[in-house]
Amino acid sequence: MSLTEAEYIRTEVEPTGDDTDYVLSVRGITVGFGNKIILQDLDLDVHRGEVLGFVGGSGTGKSVLMRTILGLNQKRAGEISVFGHDLSTANDIERKSIERRWGVLFQQGALFSSLTVKQNIQVPMREHLKLSPQLMDELATLKLELVGLSQDAADKLPSELSGGMIKRASLARALALDPDLVFLDEPTSGLDPISAAAFDSLIANLSSTLGLTVYMVTHDLDSLHSICDRIAVLGKKRVLAIGTLDDMMKNDDSWIKSYFRGERALRRV
Numbered sequence: 001m002s003l004t005e006a007e008y009i010r011t012e013v014e015p016t017g018d019d020t021d022y023v024l025s026v027r028g029i030t031v032g033f034g035n036k037i038i039l040q041d042l043d044l045d046v047h048r049g050e051v052l053g054f055v056g057g058s059g060t061g062k063s064v065l066m067r068t069i070l071g072l073n074q075k076r077a078g079e080i081s082v083f084g085h086d087l088s089t090a091n092d093i094e095r096k097s098i099e100r101r102w103g104v105l106f107q108q109g110a111l112f113s114s115l116t117v118k119q120n121i122q123v124p125m126r127e128h129l130k131l132s133p134q135l136m137d138e139l140a141t142l143k144l145e146l147v148g149l150s151q152d153a154a155d156k157l158p159s160e161l162s163g164g165m166i167k168r169a170s171l172a173r174a175l176a177l178d179p180d181l182v183f184l185d186e187p188t189s190g191l192d193p194i195s196a197a198a199f200d201s202l203i204a205n206l207s208s209t210l211g212l213t214v215y216m217v218t219h220d221l222d223s224l225h226s227i228c229d230r231i232a233v234l235g236k237k238r239v240l241a242i243g244t245l246d247d248m249m250k251n252d253d254s255w256i257k258s259y260f261r262g263e264r265a266l267r268r269v
């Protein structure tokens with residue numbers, strides 16, 4: 001069964017316990033649709049507290065991988081462990097406990113269009129925590145501050161927000177339950193360079209101050225250069241390479257070379 005993004009955001013959550021050094025470990029994942037295999041025997045480890053940038057050509061399966069980790073797509077083989085718990089053997093309660101500790105910013109924001117920004121931020125709180133309306137308002141105010149949105153934005157509908165504000169509001173909702181891990185799908189796409197740089201700084205600050213682990217799908221070379229501790233490259237249905245930007249600059253795979261050392265990349269130096 002596949003969940004829609006809106007259903008996913010409404011999934012019930014509970015706190016959980018033990019951890020490992022890897023916040024996320026993927027082993028031997030295979031995902032396909034009909035006869036088409038998108039990911040095959042893919043491995044990936046994400047370390048606690050790092051900002052991991054995930055790149056790859058269009059259509060290589062970056063979103064499919066993220067959605068598979070989140071349980072929105074079915075896998076044909078492999079294991080996914082989050083916070084040291086194998087998701088395929090976790091029962092419903094354990095799974096909810098794990099999900100309680102991650103937040104997601106989908107590519108288009110996926111805010112509920114009929115709810116105000118404040119109400120959007122309160123969706124996870126309302127469904128998973130038993131808090132008074134006053135406390136939920138205070139928490140929403142804090143989350144807005146955290147992502148650099150003014151209080152004026154609280155009562156606006158998503159349709160009244162700029163692209164940058166939508167990204168920030170979506171991030172505020174992703175942070176609603178104080179997650180340990182956030183998944184960001186192209187967080188700076190559609191933003192002008194100044195807003196994108198500001199969003200990058202915000203993510204870097206949140207990661208260092210809150211100890212957040214960040215899994216970020218991106219095409220943005222500036223983000224990769226400015227905030228990512230490591231970069232993973234998806235290609236040939238698997239993680240082709242993973243390492244620092246320096247490692248990528250030395251890699252001789254033709255796609256990696258043209259991505260990191262091609263004309264466009266060199267123009268930014």
Ligand SMILES: Nc1ncnc2c1ncn2[C@@H]1O[C@H](COP(=O)(O)OP(=O)(O)OP(=O)(O)O)[C@@H](O)[C@H]1O
Pocket residue numbers: 033038056057058059060061062063064065
């Ligand atoms: N639900 C689905 N059913 C069938 N095919 C799908 C489905 N979801 C994704 N695909 C296919 O999987 C492939 C990978 O798609 P995906 O969206 O993960 O690419 P991507 O790497 O995120 O690309 P981009 O960088 O352009 O966003 C594409 O060929 C896409 O058409």
